[in-house]
Amino acid sequence: MNNKDKKKGLQIFSNIHQRVCLLSLPCMCTGCSEPSINSHLLQKKGILSKVFESGHMYEPRPSNIFQEKFIHNPSELKRVGVEQALSVHTFCKTHDENIFGEIEKGNLELNNYRHCLLLSYRAVCAEARRKEYEVEVYRRFIESNTIRQMVNAKQLDDLEKFRCSFKLGQRDLLSHRSKIEKELEQPKNEYMFYHKEFSISGIYCSTTLSLGNFLDTNLEKPLDLFLLHVIPTENKTHILLGFDKNCESNWAKLYFQELMSKDDNTIEEYLTSLLIRTNGWGISPSVYEELSKDKITQFFKLYDEDRDAFISQRYENFNLFDGVLLETYRNNHSS
Numbered sequence: 001m002n003n004k005d006k007k008k009g010l011q012i013f014s015n016i017h018q019r020v021c022l023l024s025l026p027c028m029c030t031g032c033s034e035p036s037i038n039s040h041l042l043q044k045k046g047i048l049s050k051v052f053e054s055g056h057m058y059e060p061r062p063s064n065i066f067q068e069k070f071i072h073n074p075s076e077l078k079r080v081g082v083e084q085a086l087s088v089h090t091f092c093k094t095h096d097e098n099i100f101g102e103i104e105k106g107n108l109e110l111n112n113y114r115h116c117l118l119l120s121y122r123a124v125c126a127e128a129r130r131k132e133y134e135v136e137v138y139r140r141f142i143e144s145n146t147i148r149q150m151v152n153a154k155q156l157d158d159l160e161k162f163r164c165s166f167k168l169g170q171r172d173l174l175s176h177r178s179k180i181e182k183e184l185e186q187p188k189n190e191y192m193f194y195h196k197e198f199s200i201s202g203i204y205c206s207t208t209l210s211l212g213n214f215l216d217t218n219l220e221k222p223l224d225l226f227l228l229h230v231i232p233t234e235n236k237t238h239i240l241l242g243f244d245k246n247c248e249s250n251w252a253k254l255y256f257q258e259l260m261s262k263d264d265n266t267i268e269e270y271l272t273s274l275l276i277r278t279n280g281w282g283i284s285p286s287v288y289e290e291l292s293k294d295k296i297t298q299f300f301k302l303y304d305e306d307r308d309a310f311i312s313q314r315y316e317n318f319n320l321f322d323g324v325l326l327e328t329y330r331n332n333h334s335s
Helices: 003-021 093-104 113-143 145-150 153-185 250-260 267-275 285-290 293-309 324-332
Strands: 038-040 056-062 075-081 087-089 191-198 203-210 225-232 237-244 281-283
Touching: 003 113, 003 145, 056 285, 075 285, 075 293, 087 113, 093 113, 113 145, 113 153, 113 191, 113 203, 113 225, 113 237, 153 203, 153 225, 191 250, 203 267, 237 250, 250 267, 267 324, 285 324
Parallel strands: none
Antiparallel strands: 038 087, 056 075, 056 281, 191 237, 203 225, 203 281, 225 237
């Protein structure tokens, strides 16, 4: 495929993606057919207010396909408004308010098992919805007569593998959704959560991490799922890690236990290794301005190449933040 065809293909993909994102999809709560509304994974007026500046923050987003850098850097940190930050059409208005009211209108307690489940339920459903969008985007893209005339059989097969991988990811997440719903209704302590606070500032996260090769389309059972939440508060930033107790990835459990043993000076490197695998996070404009632009480029090279394979290597000695989160905390609390 020559450069002209590549640009044409990217234009078609972008147009399809925009149309799919405008689809009205139903609530993710099992059994509900009411239309979903755009809602934040973390409370806008509470948690996110600790990070945004002049109503904005930075999150991982696709680069502009019409810019030359897109070929080499398809993802970047983009400035977004608080209304778009960490949000997706997930639940209907009724379920969004009724299910999550206790952690949004009251105090979020990260040592409270139910509160941890609610955070995780929202993250799982949001990621399942994102996968649903991607499945539809790739279906329409593959079925486009124009695209079929532009690509060869191998390229078409590769596109179909991507579509199938998103479909399997959606299947896995819906399985975990059902399990968390049952756990919320009748708790059996099926999930383990690690919680620790750190003296860092300017970052937030609520996301899922899957263990395994996302291009392996022959997986018969759901991949192990891990949950990562980074919650900024007035005094500290809290990190919450969770996983199903039936998880078979013992080495990953040990990795998370090791992470929770880290201190303020070493937590950034571990966070970097986890954030490479997901797009469900963001930072304040002040933190963004202090980051090395070369480090950001290096981060997204790893992000785009290896994000969904999860910790295939540990990326020791690579720290996107280089003390910026710690320094931001000290500056915010110097008075």
